[in-house]
Amino acid sequence: MVTGDPTAPLLQMHGIVKHFPGAKALDGVDLDVVAGEVHCLLGQNGAGKSTLIKVLAGAHQPTAGTIRLDGEQIRIPHPVAALEHGIATMYQELDVVDGLTVAENIYLGHELASAGFTQRREAAGHTRRLMERLGHPEIGPHREVGTLSAAGKQIVSMARALSRDARVIVMDEPSAVLDSGEVDNLFRVVEELTGQGIAIIYISHRLEEIRRIGDRITVLKDGMTVGRNLPVASTSTDELIKLMTGKNVEYAFPERPGVPRDAPVRLEVEGLGLANTFRDVSFTVRAGEIVGLAGLVGSGRSEILETVYGARRATAGRITLDGRSLRRGSVAAAVSAGIGLAPEERKSQGLVLDEPVYRNVTLASFARMAPAGWLDERAEKKAAREQATALDLRPRDVERAIRTLSGGNQQKAMLARWLVHGCDVLLLDEPTRGVDVGARSEIYALIRRLADAGTAVVVVSSEIPEVLGLADQVLVVSDGRVVRSGPAQEIDEHQVLDLVMEGTSA
C-alpha cells in the first residue's frame, strides 16, 4: 500500500471538462492515482462519477482537459484504446457473456488464435493462471459463465482486465450486487491486485467499505473535484459528507403551502412487502401532499413505487385508495382507480418514441375518449394542446414525434398524460432524470401545482436535495426498509446521507 504524497502518479487526469448538449456534466475534474493504491471516488448521484469513468474508458470524449499515464499525455478515443493503455473498467452491469465459458469470456475480443483457429488449450492454461493469481482456482476455464454467481462473474471480469495487462482497474460499485461474504472475498482480491502494483479506482456509496480498503479519496460534486487525495485514515465521515453536500446548485423549490390537517387521505399503504426486495413499508399520502422516498439505487425505492402501481405483485400488505382497497398486481386496475406513474426509465418504460406527442399524452385515456371504440383524434389533439399550453411544452406542436423533444419536455408530456387522464394519485420515479438544470425548477413547480390542485404525489429520487426540497413528508429507504420518516423540514441532507450510506437508523 502506498501512503504519503505520491511523487509520480501512474494516472493523472487534469481539468477534465465534459459538455453534453444542454448540460455540463464535468466542469474541471482532477484525479491522481498512484500504482498499488485503492483510490476511492466519492460523490452524490449526478456529481459526475459515471461521466468521469466513461471518459477514462474511452466511451466519452472530454471537451477539455488532459490525461497522463506515466507522465505521458495520452488520448483515449475509443474503448479499445483504453484497454491498450492498460485501463480496464468493470461496470455495474457486468459485461460478461453468459453463454460462453470463462476462458472464452476472458479472451473475448482478443482471442488467442493461430491462423484463425482459437488456441483453446493455451487460453485455458492462461485462464487457470489468472484465476490462481486472483485466488480463485476453483473457477475452471471451461465453466459456463452463466452458472457463476454475481461474485464469480466479477472475478471473470477482473481476470479479463488482467489478461489485457491492465494497470488501472476502475470498479463501479462492485459490492452492490454482493452479499457480505462475497464482499470480503472481493476485498481480498483487490488487496492482491494492489500488491502487484495495480491501481484500483473504486466507486462506492458505502463509507464502511471505503474505510476498509481505500487508501485515498477524491470527492466530486457538481462535476468538480472538491476534495483531492484525502487520506482515508485521517478524514472523518463528517468531513466527507460536508464535501459531498457542500453548497448546492440552487434549484428553486416551490414553497410548501402546508397540507391542511383535515385533508383527506388519498393513498394508504400498509405493511407493503415484496419478497427479497422490501418489507413492511407503510405510509399515507393526503390530498395535496407530496411524499418523498429517498434512497440509493437498489434500496428498493423504485420497487415500492412500482408495487403500489401494480406493476409488481406485492407479497404482503394492503394498498387503499380513497378508502377502497386496490387489486394487487394490476396496472390496469390502478390506472382506472386514478393512479398514474411516470416511470424511472422514461424512454423505455414511458414513451412510444416514434409516435406523436399527442398520442403519448393520451396513451392512458384515448380509449375513454373514443365512443364505441372509434378514436376521436380531434379530441385527443385538443386535450394534448391544452396541456401543452398549461405546462408550457416546447415546441407546442403536438403532432411531432415525441423522440424529438428534450428530456424535460418529454417529462412534461408524461405528466400531461396523467393530467388528461385525471389522476388522484401521481407516482413520480426520478422526475428530473435526464432533465437539464434549467428545466428542473419548472418540473418542481409543476409537481407542486398538481399537489395544490388536490393530487396526492409520491416522488422517488436518488438526489437527496430534490426529495428534501420538494416533499412535505420524507421516507428514507435503505436495504428495503424505511429507516426514517418525518416532515421534510425536520430532516437534513446530512442525516439522510448518513442513513443511506451507513445503514444505521437514527
Next chain:
Amino acid sequence: MTEPTAAPPADKEIKNESRTRLPSMFSGAAGRNVGLVLALVLICVVGVITGGGRFASIDNLMVVLRLASVIGVLAIGMTFVITSGGIDLSVGSVMGLTTVWATTWATQAMAEDLHWGVMVFTAMVVGTVAGLVNGVIIAYGRVVPFITTLAMLAAARGLAEMISNRQTQRVQSDAFIEFFRLEPLGVPILVWVFAAVAVAGWFLLNRTTFGRRTVAIGGNAEASRLAGIKVQRHTLYIYGLAGLTAGIAGAMMLGRTTAGTSTHGMLWELEAIAAVVVGGTLLIGGRGTIVGTVVGVLIFTVLTNVFTINNMSTSAQLVAKGAIIVAAVLLQQRFANRSKST
C-alpha cells in the same frame, strides 16, 4: 398518416423543424406509399412493353386481382400482427386447415340442410380458434411468437392431413360455387371480399382503439402496459384476428378452387409477410400501413403475372421476389435510421 402541420411555432425551433422534416415527398408514411405505387406502375409499364395487349386487358387485370385477393386477406391480418411487434408463421397452414374443416362430410351435410354459409362460418371459426390458441400461448404462456406460430404451422398442417386423410374434398354445394362465381359490376366476388377486408382493416388500424393499442404495443409494450393498456389480452385478440383472416381466406380459397385440401396455403405465410414488409410495415413493430400492404400484395402478384406472360420460369420468379424483399427491407432500414438519428 398525418399531414405536415402548417405554421410551425415562431421561435428558434423552426430550424430544427426543417431539418427533421425531409424535403422530399418520399418521406413519411404517405411518401413511402407514393414510392410503392411508383414501383407498381413501373412493373406495369414493363408489363405493357413486354406483354402488350396480353398484359393490358381488363381480363388480365381481373386475373391478377383474383389471384391477389386470397393472399391479400391473409396479409391484412398479418399487418396487425407485425405492427404489434409479433409474427405469425401459421396463417398459411391454418388456412389450409380451414378449407379441410369446412369441406368435411359432416360440415357439408349441415350446410346442405341449412345454408352453404355454414361452410364459410366454419372456416372462420376454425381459423379464429387456431389464432386464439396462438394468442394464449404467446400472451399468457410467454412463448415467443416465432416459435409458437411455427408449432401451429406444423400442427395445423398435420391436423388438416388427419381430417382429410390427405384426400381432396370437393365442395358439393352448387350454391356455394355459384356464389363465388358471381361478378358484381364485372368484378369477381373474391376481389370484393378482399376490398371489404382491406377497408375494414384500414378503419380498424387507423380509426379505432383496437388499432391504436396495436401500434402502441408494437412501439413500446412496456410503456403501453404501464399506461394501463391490457397488453396480454390485446395480444390474444391480435392473433385471433390473424386467425380470422386465415379463415376468410380459406373460404375464398374454397370458392376459387372448389375443393378443400391440406396442401392449400403452403408457404403463403411467407408471401403474406413479404407483402406486409415490402408495403412498409416495420418488422420490429410500431408502425403499420394497410394501404402499403395492399400495394405490396399487388406488386408481387403483378410481377408474377408479368413473368408468366413472358414465359419466365417460376424459379426465376422466385429469385426476383427474393431480390425485391431484400431491397425493400434495406430501404426501410434507411428510413428507420434516419428517423432515429434526429
